[in-house]
Amino acid sequence: MMAADEGKRRASLGRGLSALLGDDIAAAAATPTGEDTVDEALSAEALRQSKTIPIEFLKPNPDQPRKRFDDSAIDGLVNSIQEKGILQPILVRQHPSEPNAYEIVAGERRWRAAQRAQLHEVPVIVKDLSDSDTLELALIENIHREDLTPLEEAEGYQRLIDEFQHTQEALAKVLGKSRSHIANSMRLLGLSDEIKSMLDDGLLSAGHGRALIGVPNAEELAHEVIARGLNVRQTEQLAQEGKKGDKKALKKIGKKLNRDPNVEALEQSLSNNLGMKVQIASKGEKGKLTIQYENLDQLDDIIERLNEEMGATGNVVEM
Structure with missing residues (x-):
């Protein structure tokens, strides 16, 4: 029966x-x-x-x-x-x-x-x-x-x-859902009560929650994610360092994720124009601009561009 x-x-x-x-x-x-x-x-x-x-x-x-x-x-x-x-x-x-x-x-x-x-x-x-x-x-x-x-x-x-x-x-x-969707959804049940509460309150999405599964300091990272308004991709990066337990790397990526989006946009624009990686480290009104070249030809190109800009003043950059 x-x-x-x-x-x-x-x-x-x-x-x-x-x-x-x-x-x-x-x-x-x-x-x-x-x-x-x-x-x-x-x-x-x-x-x-x-x-x-x-x-x-x-x-x-x-x-x-x-x-x-x-x-x-x-x-x-x-x-x-x-x-x-x-x-x-x-x-x-x-x-x-x-x-x-x-x-x-x-x-x-x-x-x-x-x-x-x-x-x-x-x-x-x-x-x-x-x-x-x-x-x-x-x-x-x-x-x-x-x-x-x-x-x-x-x-x-x-x-x-x-x-x-x-x-x-x-x-x-x-x-009408995939088996992987159901399996991934059920993984959220393994999160701590504190993070579950954040999910229920809509402070974190399911994607954020999955990124924090199995991370030793998940609650700490969850608060950081909410405070900084990080997206799922950024949360995954943060969680990856958290799993490694490398506090220096975690602090470094945390600073990176907290950067001014205008500075990041300027970096990207300069990198595209020069064809080389450009990094801007700023603190208040001060900072440092770094241009990374891969070979001497790229270095020559940078110097030539600088000389073109500075030629009118009579200042010339030499190697």
Whole structure:
């Protein structure tokens, strides 16, 4: 029996989210790509199959994978609902412990927006779903929507693998993502709580987080990345030196990353014009200009250019 249940579960995952919603809605909402989300499945056809219930009868799912809701995004949804109403019904099931209530499976953002829009009733589709199906559907739908934080996404993958025995390959196929994306996302779970908090707060991106994995002084570097506004490439450079444990090299690259972009642009411009590497070391109004030549011909070229500029004054540079 357990083997049969597992086979059924894998078949459902293989057919996509619509398998849990029923063939009638799935057929009505089929898309050319076959990559339906719950919102796509709850289409205009599904809306005709829905019923309207008082908004206070709905309760949020305590296992909702999304922990944070973007107020600005919900405000935008409020405006849409006030103008056009709710175009897609909310997927619910009978509440497991409250007889006259329903638990939201998919569509909590719409429910929150409908409350702000002061709607008294909302359209819903009621499905007979187990605790397991409810959690699985909520996880997959939220990942499909691609508006989770990097950590919420990683935790969603981990739960689908741990609690439902799905493989990374199966998830990649259903969710339309590469296996490497899923694997790299899950690596973020190995970061410290402090850096995870920075990810959740949007101070660091997933790329920043991956660059800091396995670095001994990751928290220190993370603060440096945020303070200097470093991009992912710069963070990777910083982390590389951090892994080596070379404090002098770390300090050196830190200074380099903190340079004035105007000085870097001038360096690049001079290098392009001369065809040689130019370095500018500045401190306040003072500094040093270094031109690196590869051979004596390049040195002759530099001297010739200087002489052309200085010839009018009678000053000549000689080797």
